[in-house]
Amino acid sequence: MLRDFYSVPVYTSDISADALQDLQELQKEQNYQQNPQWRSHHISDLDFVGLPCTDAVKQELEFHGSRYLEMVGATPRTMRLRSAWFTQTQPGEYAHIHSHQQNDISGVVYTQATPDQGSIFFPRPWPQ
Numbered sequence: 001m002l003r004d005f006y007s008v009p010v011y012t013s014d015i016s017a018d019a020l021q022d023l024q025e026l027q028k029e030q031n032y033q034q035n036p037q038w039r040s041h042h043i044s045d046l047d048f049v050g051l052p053c054t055d056a057v058k059q060e061l062e063f064h065g066s067r068y069l070e071m072v073g074a075t076p077r078t079m080r081l082r083s084a085w086f087t088q089t090q091p092g093e094y095a096h097i098h099s100h101q102q103n104d105i106s107g108v109v110y111t112q113a114t115p116d117q118g119s120i121f122f123p124r125p126w127p128q
Contacts, residue, residue, distance in 0.1 A: 002071050010122075011068040015109060019060035023111050026052045032088045040096045044086040051084050065105055079105070097123055 002009045015023075030044035030052065044052060053061075058081055065079045082103060087095055100106035108120065 008122075009072050011064065011071065011107075013064055013067075015060050015064070016056070018056045019054075020109075020111060022054040022056050023109060026054070026057075027086050027088075027111055030086050030088075032086070038096050041093045042088040042090075044088075049083065051081065052086060053081065053084055061107070064107070068105065097121075 001012050003012065027044075032042035032044055033046055034042050035046055044050065061081060062079050066076060069076055089095070110117075
């Protein structure tokens with residue numbers, strides 16, 4: 001499903017059971033740390049250089065990335081997973097406002113959120 005947020009369409013979908021299971025297993029193996037500058041949540045790689053992925057997860061991400069490009073009418077192209085990490089939030093924690101300007105596509109997969117959790121927020125890209 002595509003939803004328009006400002007001028008950027010946001011793609012939402014479920015991932016395969018195999019990819020979700022792989023992600024949940026990988027997530028257990030991570031050493032979560034809090035970036036001292038943010039203090040908002042815990043991440044698996046403070047430098048964002050690790051790539052905690054399996055082939056099933058990469059294939060799933062490539063599938064959904066290609067599907068997104070097709071749905072927005074973009075020219076299909078080879079995708080490369082540049083970085084990936086896990087975020088762990090406890091009650092009251094959050095991922096701070098940030099951007100992924102170095103990337104054409106960025107995304108998030110919620111592995112353990114209930115329907116009333118995992119709200120994603122997009123700030124207005126221009127002043128009011």
